[in-house]
Amino acid sequence: MTVDTADVTRQRAILLLRDYKAAVRSKRIRAALLAAAVLICAVAAAWSGEVDVKKFVEGLPRFGSYFRDIMPTLRPATFWSDVAEWYWNFPTWIELLLETLLVAYVGTLTGATVGFALCFLTSANIFRNHVVAFVVKRTLEFCRTVPDIVFALLFVYAIGLGPVPGVLAIAIHTVGALGKQFAEVVENIDLKPVEGLRSTGANWVEQIRFAVLPQVMSNFVSYVLLRFEINVRGATVMGFVGAGGIGKELLSSIRQFYYSDVSAILLMVIATVFVIDLLTERLRHRLLGLTGH
Secondary structure (H helix, E strand, C coil), X not given: CCCCHHHHHHHHHHHHHHHHHHHHHHHHHHHHHHHHHHXXXXXXXXHHCCCCHHHHHHHHHHHHHHHHHHCCCCCHHHHHHHHHHHCCCHHHHHXXXXXXXXXXXXXXXXHHHHHHHHHCCCCCCCCCCHHHHHHHHHHXXXXXXXXXXXXXXXXXXXXXXXXXXXXXXXXXXXXXXXXXXXXXXXXXXXXXXXXXXXXXXXXXXXXXXXXXXXXHHHHHHHHHHHHHHHHHHXXXXXXXXXXXXXXXXXXXXXXXXXXHXXXXXXXXHHHHHHHHHHHHXXXXXXXXXXXXX
16 A cells, blocks of 8 residues: 655645644734733823823923023024023032942942952852852842932941942942842853863852853943943932932922023933943943954
8 A cells, every 4th residue: 555745745835834723823812911910000000100191291291491490591693501591510520420420430439349249159050059049139138129329228227428328329239230140141151161170170250250250251241331321320319318418409409590601510410321321332342352343
């Protein structure tokens, strides 16, 4: 009894097509259910938050008019004198802005150092002590869950006004954020170099130094630079609660309705963040060997 090869191939194609259609149908159903769940959650959040779309639409023009109000009048005939009047307190503002940058820098450096030390203790692929890993993970979760401005309020209450509470608050929050990101990078490394060093009798620290760090350092540096950029903005906000920097001056200008001062300080902060972003991008590209691109 001979079997027609064409019939067998046709039957297999029919079965494969049926399975494919079933898989596509199942995937579409899951996507539809997920979309429905997201929509339901969004509606529930809007309802619980008492979102008023009409009020939001009516308020948009006022949002734009506020930014028009805070911008000074710059006339071509007296442009430079208008700018000088706009930035009448520039020496004080630039000093406070430098203080904000120092708060963000010291806080980022301190937090990154501690996060670097702790991330290896939470990586399941290279650290086997589950008790220590559990404690360190919960500690990192606490550090990044509590908002940094809450830490700043606590330290201002305990220590007093000044940049030190801002540094401590940023450092603690950075430990939690970078510790988590560093650990995820370590958990995705290739373990073959680690196993090779282990087979030669290398201890745990030597395995980290010669097998893990070469694979993760570029990502670590990239995350630290990104966190520094985020912390500059965070340090500005912390000035609202007295944790040093230009934020206190910005809040004072907002409360006293010094509109031109608000726009001047905001532009200084925005320009600083732009410059930091450009510099950190260049540094990341250089570290990753993408300078030519």
